[in-house]
Amino acid sequence: MPELVNRAFRLAARPEGVPSSEHWALTTEPVPEPGEGQVCVRVLYISLDPAMRGWIADRESYVAPVQIDEVMRAIAVGEVVSSRVEGFEPGDHVSGLLGVQEYVSVDGRALTKLEGDRSQLPLRLGALGMPGMTAYFGLLDIGRPEPGQTVVVSGAAGGVGHLVGQIARIKGARSVGIAGGQEKCRYLTEDLGFDAAIDYKSENVGASLREHCPDGIDVYFDNVGGETLDAALARLARHARVVICGAISQYNNPDDIAGPKNYLALLVRHATMTGFVVTDYVSRWPEGAREMAGWLQSGELKTHEHVVKGLEGFPEALLMLFTGENSGKLVLQVAG
Numbered sequence: 001m002p003e004l005v006n007r008a009f010r011l012a013a014r015p016e017g018v019p020s021s022e023h024w025a026l027t028t029e030p031v032p033e034p035g036e037g038q039v040c041v042r043v044l045y046i047s048l049d050p051a052m053r054g055w056i057a058d059r060e061s062y063v064a065p066v067q068i069d070e071v072m073r074a075i076a077v078g079e080v081v082s083s084r085v086e087g088f089e090p091g092d093h094v095s096g097l098l099g100v101q102e103y104v105s106v107d108g109r110a111l112t113k114l115e116g117d118r119s120q121l122p123l124r125l126g127a128l129g130m131p132g133m134t135a136y137f138g139l140l141d142i143g144r145p146e147p148g149q150t151v152v153v154s155g156a157a158g159g160v161g162h163l164v165g166q167i168a169r170i171k172g173a174r175s176v177g178i179a180g181g182q183e184k185c186r187y188l189t190e191d192l193g194f195d196a197a198i199d200y201k202s203e204n205v206g207a208s209l210r211e212h213c214p215d216g217i218d219v220y221f222d223n224v225g226g227e228t229l230d231a232a233l234a235r236l237a238r239h240a241r242v243v244i245c246g247a248i249s250q251y252n253n254p255d256d257i258a259g260p261k262n263y264l265a266l267l268v269r270h271a272t273m274t275g276f277v278v279t280d281y282v283s284r285w286p287e288g289a290r291e292m293a294g295w296l297q298s299g300e301l302k303t304h305e306h307v308v309k310g311l312e313g314f315p316e317a318l319l320m321l322f323t324g325e326n327s328g329k330l331v332l333q334v335a336g
């Protein structure tokens with residue numbers, strides 16, 4: 001193999017508040033030859049996820065924090081360059097925790113081989129990957145919407161949210177999205193078929209929920225937390241299910257997280273609120289991916305990947321998740 005050079009983003013310092021370029025170091029090093037049992041992968045697309053903010057905080061979570069000087073953890077898809085594992089050939093497409101970098105040699109057991117051509121790869125980080133499985137299992141297993149019921153999702157124009165509202169519709173429920181800005185709201189109702197959308201930046205969310213959910217909210221799929229969660233709790237229907245998928249409004253302020261003031265609504269409305277982590281469903285991903293692929297093929301489900309180009313743009317691109325500059329699943333294109 002000719003000597004390859006890898007550029008990688010490593011964690012240089014732990015941020016307090018919003019991460020910025022000073023918290024990252026872009027390093028250059030030769031790519032090591034794959035050892036026995038390893039595969040060398042050229043990274044093509046990197047998934048940018050709100051969870052990355054949690055991974056760089058030094059606190060207990062469902063995964064260990066990224067250490068200082070460690071390559072930033074990221075789900076990614078790439079192409080096999082060389083392999084010392086039977087079943088992986090140069091040119092094969094794979095996914096795994098490949099990191100924010102251009103090349104990596106990893107244990108073949110940590111990789112999933114992907115079918116389909118290169119144009120499908122961003123989808124593998126979106127509707128057919130982790131965010132798609134989050135929307136699918138979070139909504140259907142925890143939210144359990146029934147036909148005719150009302151599903152409200154926050155972060156509705158994002159990677160997970162834009163899928164949640166559409167799956168709700170496919171299952172015969174009404175879907176109401178909460179998103180930032182009129183253009184995102186137009187996209188939800190006109191392009192994706194949501195029944196209604198609420199612009200939390202210009203509307204009173206409580207009043208708009210009363211208008212669009214006259215019989216209350218049966219399933220609230222929360223990606224945002226904070227005031228939006230409180231507004232939804234105030235509008236729950238009897239026996240409602242609240243899915244705590246995420247709370248992006250709180251991620252940059254981990255030492256002073258705003259808890260729900262309206263939690264007694266759970267008692268009054270005989271409701272439940274359940275935390276959900278998609279990795280609990282890994283054994284059922286093939287089932288979820290099969291169904292999502294079927295809906296994509298039939299045209300019932302539309303998906304959008306927001307692709308930003310260039311590894312060096314990683315620090316700024318990550319912030320788009322927190323400023324709302326992304327629409328749909330945010331992906332960093334490294335090569336290809």
Ligand SMILES: NC(=O)c1ccc[n+]([C@@H]2O[C@H](COP(=O)([O-])OP(=O)(O)OC[C@H]3O[C@@H](n4cnc5c(N)ncnc54)[C@H](OP(=O)(O)O)[C@@H]3O)[C@@H](O)[C@H]2O)c1
Pocket residue numbers: 048049050051130131134155156157158159160161178179180181184223224244245246247248249250276277278279320321322323324325326327328329330
């Ligand atoms: N539990 C799990 O297993 C799991 C798995 C994947 C993701 N998640 C969670 O799911 C949520 C969505 O993830 P994603 O990857 O699909 O991200 P995303 O929705 O594509 O991007 C984040 C969006 O959040 C909105 N946002 C940012 N700051 C906000 C604030 N202060 N208040 C309200 N909205 C804000 C922005 O949209 P606007 O323009 O609308 O503000 C932004 O586009 C996150 O909370 C994430 O942590 C959980």
